[in-house]
Amino acid sequence: MATHEIFMPALSSTMTEGKIVEWLKKPGERVERGESVLVVESDKADMDVEAFQEGFLAAVLMEAGSTAPVGETIGLIVETEAEIAAAKAAAPAPAAAAAAPAAAAAKPAPVAAAPAPAPQAPAPVAAPAPVAPVAPPAVATDGRVVATPRARKLAAQLGVALASVRGSGPNGRIQAEDVEQATGQPVSVPRVAEGTAPAMAAPAGNGSAAAPAAPAGQAFGRAGETVAFNTLQQAVVRNMNASLAVPCFHVGYTITTDRLDAFYKQVKAKGVTMTALLAKAVGVTLARHPQLNASASDAGMAYPAAINVAVAVAMDDGGLITPVLAAADRTDLYALSRQWADLVARSRSKQLKPEEYTTGTFTLSNLGMFGVDRFDAILPPGTGAILAVAASRPVVAALKDGSIAVRRQMQVNLTADHRVIYGTHAAAFLKDLAQLIETSPESLVL
Amino acid sequence: MASNIPAILFEAAAPVPFPLAWEWQRQLQRRRLEDLSAPDAALLLQHTPCYTLGRGASLGHLGFDPARPPLPLHRIDRGGEVTHHLPGQLVLYPVLDLQRHGGDLHFYLRALEDVVLAVLQELGLAGERIEGLTGVWLEGRKLAAIGVGARRWISQHGLALNVDCPLEGFGAIVPCGLAGRPVGRLVDWRPCLTPEQVAPLLLAAFECRFGLALRPPGPQEGLAGLGEG
Numbered sequence: 001m002a003t004h005e006i007f008m009p010a011l012s013s014t015m016t017e018g019k020i021v022e023w024l025k026k027p028g029e030r031v032e033r034g035e036s037v038l039v040v041e042s043d044k045a046d047m048d049v050e051a052f053q054e055g056f057l058a059a060v061l062m063e064a065g066s067t068a069p070v071g072e073t074i075g076l077i078v079e080t081e082a083e084i085a086a087a088k089a090a091a092p093a094p095a096a097a098a099a100a101p102a103a104a105a106a107k108p109a110p111v112a113a114a115p116a117p118a119p120q121a122p123a124p125v126a127a128p129a130p131v132a133p134v135a136p137p138a139v140a141t142d143g144r145v146v147a148t149p150r151a152r153k154l155a156a157q158l159g160v161a162l163a164s165v166r167g168s169g170p171n172g173r174i175q176a177e178d179v180e181q182a183t184g185q186p187v188s189v190p191r192v193a194e195g196t197a198p199a200m201a202a203p204a205g206n207g208s209a210a211a212p213a214a215p216a217g218q219a220f221g222r223a224g225e226t227v228a229f230n231t232l233q234q235a236v237v238r239n240m241n242a243s244l245a246v247p248c249f250h251v252g253y254t255i256t257t258d259r260l261d262a263f264y265k266q267v268k269a270k271g272v273t274m275t276a277l278l279a280k281a282v283g284v285t286l287a288r289h290p291q292l293n294a295s296a297s298d299a300g301m302a303y304p305a306a307i308n309v310a311v312a313v314a315m316d317d318g319g320l321i322t323p324v325l326a327a328a329d330r331t332d333l334y335a336l337s338r339q340w341a342d343l344v345a346r347s348r349s350k351q352l353k354p355e356e357y358t359t360g361t362f363t364l365s366n367l368g369m370f371g372v373d374r375f376d377a378i379l380p381p382g383t384g385a386i387l388a389v390a391a392s393r394p395v396v397a398a399l400k401d402g403s404i405a406v407r408r409q410m411q412v413n414l415t416a417d418h419r420v421i422y423g424t425h426a427a428a429f430l431k432d433l434a435q436l437i438e439t440s441p442e443s444l445v446l
Numbered sequence: 447m448a449s450n451i452p453a454i455l456f457e458a459a460a461p462v463p464f465p466l467a468w469e470w471q472r473q474l475q476r477r478r479l480e481d482l483s484a485p486d487a488a489l490l491l492q493h494t495p496c497y498t499l500g501r502g503a504s505l506g507h508l509g510f511d512p513a514r515p516p517l518p519l520h521r522i523d524r525g526g527e528v529t530h531h532l533p534g535q536l537v538l539y540p541v542l543d544l545q546r547h548g549g550d551l552h553f554y555l556r557a558l559e560d561v562v563l564a565v566l567q568e569l570g571l572a573g574e575r576i577e578g579l580t581g582v583w584l585e586g587r588k589l590a591a592i593g594v595g596a597r598r599w600i601s602q603h604g605l606a607l608n609v610d611c612p613l614e615g616f617g618a619i620v621p622c623g624l625a626g627r628p629v630g631r632l633v634d635w636r637p638c639l640t641p642e643q644v645a646p647l648l649l650a651a652f653e654c655r656f657g658l659a660l661r662p663p664g665p666q667e668g669l670a671g672l673g674e675g
Contacts, residue, residue: 012552021502021525036597039523041502044580045551046525046595065502269577271553338550 003087003152004053006075008068009040010345011047013338014271017069018042025057028084031077038064038075055079058087071349090175220318232319242381246296250376251423252413253430256438257392261408263441267333276325276337278389279309279364280444281436283328286362289429293361295384296419310360310380311340313347321347322380324360333445368392374411385416385426450659451546453486454667455649461492461533464520470669471602474541478600486546486658488604489539490649492641493531495615500526500593507620516618524603526580526593527623534611534631536641536648537604540656544599547656555580555592557655558605562590564651565607565644569636579624582607587630591622607648609633609641 008018021039025031036048037057055077062074078087152162167174221227229237264274286293286307294303307329310322323343325336346352363386365377370391377388392410399405412433414426436443456470467489474487496518497508503521505512507528512519517530531537538561544554559575562582566573566589573582573589582590590607608631616629632639653660663669 012550014550014552019502039501041500041525043552043555044500044524044526044593045555046501046523047551047599048523048595048597050598271550334553338548338553 002079003058003083004055004077004079005073005349006037006049006051006077007349007351008062008070008072008074009047009049010070010342011040011042011045012271013341015042015070015341017067019067020062020064020074021046022064023057023060023075024048027057027060027088029057031055031057037077051077053077053079056081056084058084071345073349230318232315232317232321236320239381240378243378246379246381247418248379248415249418249423249426250413250415251426251430252374252411253434254409254411255434256397257408257410259439260437260441261392263444267445270334271341272333272337273340274368275311275364275366276333276340277441277444278366279311279325279328279340280331280333280336281433281441282362282364282387283307283309283325283331284444285429285433285436287329288432289425291421291425292385292416292429294420295361295382296417301420304361306361308359308361310357310363310383312363312365312377313344315347321352321357322360322363323347323352323357324355326359363387364389368410374413376413377415379415379417383417384420385414388413388415450653450657451486453488453542453656453658453660454663455660456487456489456491456663456669456672457645458489458491458672461494463494464496464498464518464522464531466671467491467493467537467539468520468522470672471539471541473669475597475600475602478541478543479598482543486543486656487541488652488658488660489537489541490645491537491539492533492535493537495530495532496520497528497530497615497619498522498524499528500524501595503527504623507623509618509620517615522595522603524593524595526591527621528619529591529593529606529621530615530619531606532611532615534609534641536607536609536644538607538648538652539604540601540652542601542656544596544601549599551594551596554594554601558592558594559590561648561651561655562605562607564655565647566632568647568651569632569639571632571635579622579627581622584630584635587628587634588621588624589630589632607632607644609639609644 011018018040019042021041023038025035025037031037031051031054033052033054034050037051038049040047040049056079057075058078059076060074061076062068062072068074076087078084162174162179165174165178167178220233260277264272264277267277286309290303293307294301296302306327308324308326309328310324313321313323315321323340325331325339325343328336331339343352343356347357360380361383363377363380363383365386366389367375368389368391371393372390373393374390375388377386379386390411390413392408394406395409397405397407397409412430414430416426458467470489474489477484497515497520499505499519499521501521501523502525504527508515508519510516540558544551547554547557556575559580559582563573563575566582566584571584573584575581576583580592581588582592590605592605594601594603596602608629610633611631613629613631621627621629632644649660652658
């Protein structure tokens, strides 16, 4: 028994949401693999969206005419006709066309601490049970746990063993709410019908209508509780602990960004993102400073074959992931921008392949969008360095000629493994990076 | 460019009814879907007068009863609102594997705009884009309409550039759903210009922008109903 989700596809790196023009299949209809199921429109372009699995269209979660953010679940496909009813029952009511969200797709916010190359979203059955069963186990028919797709997804995300959850649905079927109760956690994953909730919005309980003023920051539990780490968070814990065995040091640099900012304004309309610009600048500079791309191993200093810049991204439901821009030094800036949009969209929907988030050779962590003026990052295992990038802000600067001017400046802070990277390596790298950003950011499109 | 990829160009000598040209595109798209190594292709033609609606287009932009249209009305599988086709308007329908051309539908729309902008530049005209309004504009008038559809990244439909066609037929609709934005044609800026003169400019700009080398169809590559040449 399996339920497959149909996601709003990213038809362009500059697409944040798409309009469902038409469902070519009706709920309950048979769908062949590769057959077109619906049509999505973005700007003046239509694309047929095909089924990746054969089965039956069980539910349409967003009606034709409505708009959904990229990566949003818009429909469900089940493998057998018998599963249609269950999937349908579990699915939220389709969002009406009138309720089409207007806000841009919520993007996961990049995060400070060193990211954990996390394991892929675990299969529900394999999830450990960090929470003691609070009720008699689920009514299992012929040895199988009966749960709604949403409950399964949530259980996987929260690291809850479904077998330990008591289902409150028809015939003891486990509902999302039951999983939520079992962990004591509010459901932090927005329901499809409210898909525009920003990623960093308070994870207010969906059920509690009369909630007091929603907290502004993200939390995973309620006051007075202790909440078990979910699998993604456990991966972070492991990696953070491992970093304690690495002798790290930090080197900071202040970079003037007026020219970079001006250049960014020019290329923004072409779909270039600041993340891609920074990754490209770092990639190009790493090519000239291979020592910063190296890491310590038992055999000695390991020099990777490619320069793969990983960028830390916080997941809505806890944990961090580091999608990788492979060969960032050699890949064209526009292609990098498109790749990044695609990686972010697929990391939200947990569709990244392991090689897409575990192969970074250097990590970038950017908290600039929050206005942070400086921070330091923890080194991800298996790499030699991570760069923490803070906000670019106007400051009064004393220039070389003694005059005073307002310049936009940002602080970057490199964390490096001193077994491999020494102070002079770090300093030379930062100096070149600063020079590239300050004097010739235009060269990044070449 | 030396490394241009060969692509087949189909040209129609006389104006083509919309359904026939649509069927040709679908034939070409099917060939691509069945044979991943099939070459890119493009159709260059003019249509007999008609109106077409994108798949999600609103009937509210029609100035007539859709049950009794003044000209044939077709709802087709492209994005965008209603538009009007007629002789004197050059239509270019690329059937491309967009994954070989960036794999990005918005970039593709911008690239089609680039093709028309390059044609205008050849004619000494400074066409413009208007952000959020896909198409090519000249002094506030829309010269080229763009709308595409894709299946597994194989494109169909494309762009329509008004050369010397009468514009009255656009009066019966709100073209592309944009009220208060008039439609224009090249001949109002460059009198005496004909589609036959613009066609080579359009093809050259298309080849250049997409890195293609257009060639006529081979004996096995013909389309039913499309004569030689």
